[in-house]
Amino acid sequence: MAGDIDARFKLDWPGFSVDVNLTLPGRGVTALFGPSGSGKSTLLRCIAGLERAPQGRLVVADEVWQDADRWLPTHQRPIGYVFQESSLFAHLSVLGNLRYGMKRNAEPQRVSLDQAIDLLGIGHLLDRKPDLLSGGERQRVGMARALAVSPRLLLMDEPLAALDMKRKQEILPYLERLHDELDIPVIYVSHAPDEVVRLADHLVVMDEGRVVADGPLADTLTRLDLPVRLGEDAGTILDAAVGAVDADWHLMRVDFAGGSLWARDHGLPLGHRVRVRVLARDVSLVGQPGTSSIQNVLPACVDAIGDDEHPGLALVRVRIGEAVLLARLTKRAAAALGVKPGLALWVQVKSVALME
Amino acid sequence: MLSDDDLQAIWLTVRLAGIVTLILLLLGTPIAWWLARSKAWWKGPISAVVALPLVLPPSVLGFYLLLAMGPRGPVGQLTQALDLGLLPFTFWGLVVASVFYSLPFMVQPLQTAFEAVGERPLEVAATLRASPLDAFFTVAVPLAMPGFLTASILTFAHTVGEFGVVLMIGGNIPGVTRVASVQIYDHVEALEYMQAHRLAAVMLIFSFLVLLFLYAWRPRPKLGA
Numbered sequence: 001m002a003g004d005i006d007a008r009f010k011l012d013w014p015g016f017s018v019d020v021n022l023t024l025p026g027r028g029v030t031a032l033f034g035p036s037g038s039g040k041s042t043l044l045r046c047i048a049g050l051e052r053a054p055q056g057r058l059v060v061a062d063e064v065w066q067d068a069d070r071w072l073p074t075h076q077r078p079i080g081y082v083f084q085e086s087s088l089f090a091h092l093s094v095l096g097n098l099r100y101g102m103k104r105n106a107e108p109q110r111v112s113l114d115q116a117i118d119l120l121g122i123g124h125l126l127d128r129k130p131d132l133l134s135g136g137e138r139q140r141v142g143m144a145r146a147l148a149v150s151p152r153l154l155l156m157d158e159p160l161a162a163l164d165m166k167r168k169q170e171i172l173p174y175l176e177r178l179h180d181e182l183d184i185p186v187i188y189v190s191h192a193p194d195e196v197v198r199l200a201d202h203l204v205v206m207d208e209g210r211v212v213a214d215g216p217l218a219d220t221l222t223r224l225d226l227p228v229r230l231g232e233d234a235g236t237i238l239d240a241a242v243g244a245v246d247a248d249w250h251l252m253r254v255d256f257a258g259g260s261l262w263a264r265d266h267g268l269p270l271g272h273r274v275r276v277r278v279l280a281r282d283v284s285l286v287g288q289p290g291t292s293s294i295q296n297v298l299p300a301c302v303d304a305i306g307d308d309e310h311p312g313l314a315l316v317r318v319r320i321g322e323a324v325l326l327a328r329l330t331k332r333a334a335a336a337l338g339v340k341p342g343l344a345l346w347v348q349v350k351s352v353a354l355m356e
Numbered sequence: 357m358l359s360d361d362d363l364q365a366i367w368l369t370v371r372l373a374g375i376v377t378l379i380l381l382l383l384g385t386p387i388a389w390w391l392a393r394s395k396a397w398w399k400g401p402i403s404a405v406v407a408l409p410l411v412l413p414p415s416v417l418g419f420y421l422l423l424a425m426g427p428r429g430p431v432g433q434l435t436q437a438l439d440l441g442l443l444p445f446t447f448w449g450l451v452v453a454s455v456f457y458s459l460p461f462m463v464q465p466l467q468t469a470f471e472a473v474g475e476r477p478l479e480v481a482a483t484l485r486a487s488p489l490d491a492f493f494t495v496a497v498p499l500a501m502p503g504f505l506t507a508s509i510l511t512f513a514h515t516v517g518e519f520g521v522v523l524m525i526g527g528n529i530p531g532v533t534r535v536a537s538v539q540i541y542d543h544v545e546a547l548e549y550m551q552a553h554r555l556a557a558v559m560l561i562f563s564f565l566v567l568l569f570l571y572a573w574r575p576r577p578k579l580g581a
Contacts (some may be wrong), residue, residue: 074482081483101484
């Protein structure tokens with residue numbers, strides 16, 4: 001498809017190899033997910049031209065960046081790159097850092113300096129030197145700097161990995177704003193499941209230099225045949241909208257294709273698009289709905305059954321209309337319920353997490 | 357106070373050290389840059405050659421340079437072919453010799469500074485549309501600035517202090533090759549201890565101030581944050 005990113009790289013280093021052949025969507029956020037050493041950062045560096053795979057082909061929106069006879073050096077690629085650790089130029093102020101790439105950029109300017117400063121909330125930091133910023137502030141400046149070159153492709157290499165939980169929570173909303181307000185495709189490397197489910201539209205799972213799963217986020221997360229080892233974080237996401245608010249009980253209803261769920265009210269207007277995350281451990285299956293403290297009970301149909309990481313546990317994929325949920329239960333409970341593909345039953349959802 | 361001859365010697369010394377420092381900034385920077393980033397096997401031999409003047413007796417270095425620049429040496433034949441005459445016993449002969457003699461004092465601090473800057477800021481610059489040359493001048497050089505300062509001061513001071521190579525190449529021609537260190541030697545030879553004292557004191561104070569600046573006033577190294 002036009003706008004897509006075709007990436008084929010093969011490289012062999014002592015003790016480490018990468019061999020990928022991927023087509024990534026030319027819009028939205030694609031997460032490259034995997035354990036450290038899985039080759040996801042190397043793949044990103046190959047896309048940026050910071051690493052040169054001897055055998056490779058990279059086509060971004062019908063433009064060849066690398067193949068057998070062509071090699072576009074990094075500084076000629078219309079990318080923005082956010083590094084894992086702070087990478088601000090120590091000899092320049094925040095504003096100097098922002099302008100560095102901007103004044104060298106020959107491409108039409110799609111993101112203005114003010115817009116970049118505004119999106120990342122760094123207007124009050126412009127005159128400071130980088131060594132006077134906190135870790136979170138530095139990363140925000142790094143992101144604004146990458147945006148200020150008006151990239152056609154934004155590459156982010158674990159931009160939150162060096163930050164503690166609190167700083168991370170402080171930055172995630174800014175990343176979501178980028179996603180919502182700018183039409184720039186993003187490739188986001190991460191090993192943190194919470195970042196991936198919150199930000200990604202498309203998920204590529206890597207292990208030992210190979211791609212083990214690749215597809216839209218919800219599909220990839222609910223594949224039972226693949227080792228997308230999220231452990232306690234196994235679950236899925238639903239794209240939904242606020243459908244109703246129950247002010248008396250401080251609850252809101254989120255509607256998705258196939259049903260609706262009640263969640264804690266976040267004061268969002270009706271119709272607001274939200275992404276909700278439902279963890280497999282918070283979903284249980286029942287034959288008949290009865291009296292329960294759990295209010296979210298939906299009719300569903302068993303789609304598939306897979307093994308979980310522990311031999312006593314199973315992951316069951318159920319369909320609710322077009323939507324899919326994962327439920328984690330013991331294999332004994334699954335046997336007692338007679339769970340098999342096609343079985344109609346009810347799901348109880350104990351908890352729903354709002355992602356934005 | 358200092359005699360006119362002494363002042364002439366000091367001025368000649370300052371001119372020599374200044375020119376040598378400028379030449380070595382131009383020559384030493386690419387060498388240091390290459391040494392800081394190359395992974396080639398011949399990086400080792402090149403480093404050793406650059407460091408040789410640190411351990412070689414100045415007379416040995418001076419002897420080889422004299423042969424090379426002499427009428428039958430390769431450099432001498434070249435300068436004659438270019439109608440420049442011969443370099444030994446000229447000011448520019450001293451400059452050439454001092455460039456070799458002071459090379460490690462420029463290259464080594466610069467190499468250390470470039471190594472401390474590391475690869476990352478240059479990668480960052482590349483993702484911000486800077487060509488390698490652009491990134492060198494706008495990122496690597498500013499980040500390595502303390503190294504440039506140290507290297508220039510050391511080179512200047514070391515050239516001011518040279519003696520053996522000067523005698524071998526330049527001899528002792530007033531106003532042409534008679535630098536301060538040689539002038540002191542002459543004073544002592546002539547038993548003019550008072551003049552020798554004054555000039556020696558100037559050299560001592562200068563050297564002390566240079567080192568004081570290097571150790572006490574050196575700006576904190578600012579590397580890629």
